[in-house]
Amino acid sequence: MELHLDRLPPGRSAVELDSSLTISQGLQAYEARVRGTLAVDAMEQQVLLRGSFEAERTAACDRCTDEFRQRFTAEVEVLILRHPSTTELRLAAEDAWMVAAPGGVVRLDAQLAEAVVLAEPQRALCREDCKGLCSRCGKDLNAGPCSCAAHPPDDPWDDLARLRRHAP
Numbered sequence: 001m002e003l004h005l006d007r008l009p010p011g012r013s014a015v016e017l018d019s020s021l022t023i024s025q026g027l028q029a030y031e032a033r034v035r036g037t038l039a040v041d042a043m044e045q046q047v048l049l050r051g052s053f054e055a056e057r058t059a060a061c062d063r064c065t066d067e068f069r070q071r072f073t074a075e076v077e078v079l080i081l082r083h084p085s086t087t088e089l090r091l092a093a094e095d096a097w098m099v100a101a102p103g104g105v106v107r108l109d110a111q112l113a114e115a116v117v118l119a120e121p122q123r124a125l126c127r128e129d130c131k132g133l134c135s136r137c138g139k140d141l142n143a144g145p146c147s148c149a150a151h152p153p154d155d156p157w158d159d160l161a162r163l164r165r166h167a168p
């Protein structure tokens with residue numbers, strides 16, 4: 001997302017967000033669609049951009065491994081410095097939520113991507129009642145029960161009981 005500071009009206013306004021971002025996490029990268037309306041407070045020396053937006057991405061369910069569209073809400077608050085001093089430039093380089101824009105144009109993809117990563121749910125579930133995969137045969141239990149259900153699971157203490165019976 002590119003924001004042209006010289007085109008912003010003074011005071012409070014809004015900017016529409018509707019774009020695609022590439023999110024990189026370690027060795028993995030994925031595309032996320034972001035949509036929403038962010039509030040912009042344009043002051044003489046700085047611009048404050050803040051608000052909530054919806055993020056959507058393709059994810060694999062943690063229980064059944066099926067792909068699905070995951071939607072969640074992310075929040076962002078970025079302080080943009082129009083004419084930064086040397087100290088403010090150093091602070092902006094250290095703070096992901098502060099951006100120096102001496103040229104009047106600022107790209108906010110990194111800040112939006114950071115907000116998406118921070119808001120991403122810890123568990124990706126295709127639905128709350130997902131039954132997952134059978135731990136023995138790997139069948140998707142959402143499609144129906146497997147034949148393993150008829151056999152009781154092995155008792156982890158069976159081997160110890162056997163040893164105890166044969167001990168002197």
